[in-house]
């Protein structure tokens with residue numbers, strides 16, 4: 001149903017939820033959450049993550065959906081409509097930039113996932129050295145780039161097809177299948193000999209590990225995992241009809257995203273310890289551990305291994321399309337390009353920007369732009385730990401103080417049935433979440449030492 005333009009609208013409630021949860025649930029849950037949790041020490045990190053989800057993630061999820069539905073615009077257009085002639089549209093711009101950066105490396109990892117569908121089938125020999133298989137693969141200068149191109153091409157194809165026929169239709173598939181596969185893997189993982197140590201690492205908080213950097217990482221993970229802070233949910237909210245229940249939908253999106261992340265940890269950590277690996281290994285954790293678990297399963301392993309990586313790729317695709325959609329919607333709305341051309345041109349540019357992140361695993365691994373991090377981790381740091389929290393803070397400040405909580409609640413409560421946004425929401429969006437982001441942000445970039 002187009003409103004006389006190329007915008008589109010969700011065709012059903014289930015379609016919107018599937019698309020929004022599909023955006024939130026992705027590599028952030030299955031790949032990023034376990035390795036970041038491993039890096040920052042396990043249980044205590046998980047606890048802080050959950051606190052930030054509630055006091056920062058939930059209110060900003062509502063705020064973004066509300067801004068989007070109110071204006072029916074993309075990230076930049078939403079601010080231009082509500083605050084014309086003011087610098088607030090910079091927030092939208094930052095979001096477009098963040099989407100660009102995130103998708104460029106997200107697609108590289110997504111490409112690893114596609115490659116692993118085939119690799120899992122080939123390397124199911126017992127005692128295969130999964131660490132070396134992984135390292136040999138990602139340090140290769142060309143093969144991962146080919147998979148990066150394949151992943152980007154599929155993403156562009158879906159976004160070109162549009163909101164209803166592309167994003168909504170594809171998102172409704174296979175999320176339940178992902179869930180079931182995860183459960184099966186958890187059962188295998190927690191029954192491996194030596195799994196208990198991993199469970200203890202994951203579930204027992206050790207607060208001595210909670211450095212300022214860990215807090216920033218937890219905050220960054222909340223934004224990354226919920227697709228917040230860059231106007232992605234503004235864009236998805238803009239395709240939402242007025243009788244949809246935003247407060248409940250937000251709870252559903254946050255809860256399902258968190259459940260999948262927690263389950264991914266439950267799958268990974270017992271296996272990591274059972275195989276005597278290091279939980280802080282970094283981005284390779286999922287790609288090394290999961291094949292090792294399947295090996296240990298014996299004959300059925302290859303089947304589940306292949307299935308797992310297919311589902312990983314699907315989860316990644318439904319997120320990648322939301323990242324591309326942010327940039328595409330901006331070009332379609334503001335520059336009046338047609339959707340197909342916009343998605344294609346933007347997709348090609350993002351592919352190119354992603355190339356260094358792939359080469360940075362091998363021939364360019366000496367390039368360490370930020371804090372000794374390689375190119376991929378540096379892109380991720382800038383986007384997840386700087387642009388997204390900053391964007392989220394500005395979205396909260398704008399909605400709470402400038403547009404005003406009264407207008408927010410009026411729009412947010414249209415269609416709200418069981419719970420309504422009230423005074424508590426006002427406090428979260430005006431005070432608690434921006435201050436919380438601000439303190440952690442300053443603290444971790446070392447301006448303020450607490």
Ligand code: TRP
Pocket residue numbers: 023024025026027028029102223224225226227228229230232319320322323388
């Ligand atoms: N949330 C997705 C994941 O967990 C990634 C993602 C999609 C994203 N859209 C986003 C991250 C917008 C930040 C902003 O994999």
